[in-house]
Amino acid sequence: MSFRRFFKPAVSALTMGLLIMSASACGLGGPSKAERLGKDLEAAALSVTGVESAKLNVNMNTSGNFITVKLVGSSHDADVLADVLGNALPPMLEETEELQSGTFGISIFSPDDAVSASARDLGYPGGSSLNSFREYFLSVP
Structure with missing residues (x-):
C-alpha cells in the first residue's frame, strides 16, 4: 500500500473531524441557558400591554446569575410607566423560578428615554437580590 493511498483518506477524516469540532464550538449545539432565559424574559415582558421593547443582559457563570433589563414603554408619563412595570414584573420574575439566587435590575423608560x-x-x-424581587412582587397579599 502506498503512502498516498493512506495519507489522503486520513487527511480527509482529520479535516472532517476538525470541521465538526469547530462547528460545535461555535454554538451550533443550541442556545445557552442564559440565552434561553433572556428570550423567555423578553417574551414575558413583551406580552404586557404598554411594553414596546425589552433589552436584556443575562449573564450566568460561576460567579452567579446577573440579569439587567431595560424596558421601553409607550408612554411619556412616569405613573403610567410605573404601572406597566408593575404588570411586567410578575410574569418576568416567574421565568426565573429555577434560579436559586442572583441579581436583578430593571427599569422602564419612555420612548425618548426622558422619563x-x-x-x-x-x-x-x-x-438587587433576585430572591428579594420575587418575594416582593410574587407574594400573595
Whole structure:
C-alpha cells in the first residue's frame, strides 16, 4: 500500500473531524441557558400591554446569575410607566423560578428615554437580590 493511498483518506477524516469540532464550538449545539432565559424574559415582558421593547443582559457563570433589563414603554408619563412595570414584573420574575439566587435590575423608560420608572416607584424597598424581587412582587397579599 502506498503512502498516498493512506495519507489522503486520513487527511480527509482529520479535516472532517476538525470541521465538526469547530462547528460545535461555535454554538451550533443550541442556545445557552442564559440565552434561553433572556428570550423567555423578553417574551414575558413583551406580552404586557404598554411594553414596546425589552433589552436584556443575562449573564450566568460561576460567579452567579446577573440579569439587567431595560424596558421601553409607550408612554411619556412616569405613573403610567410605573404601572406597566408593575404588570411586567410578575410574569418576568416567574421565568426565573429555577434560579436559586442572583441579581436583578430593571427599569422602564419612555420612548425618548426622558422619563423612567423603577421598582422603587412601586414601593420596592431596594436591593438587587433576585430572591428579594420575587418575594416582593410574587407574594400573595
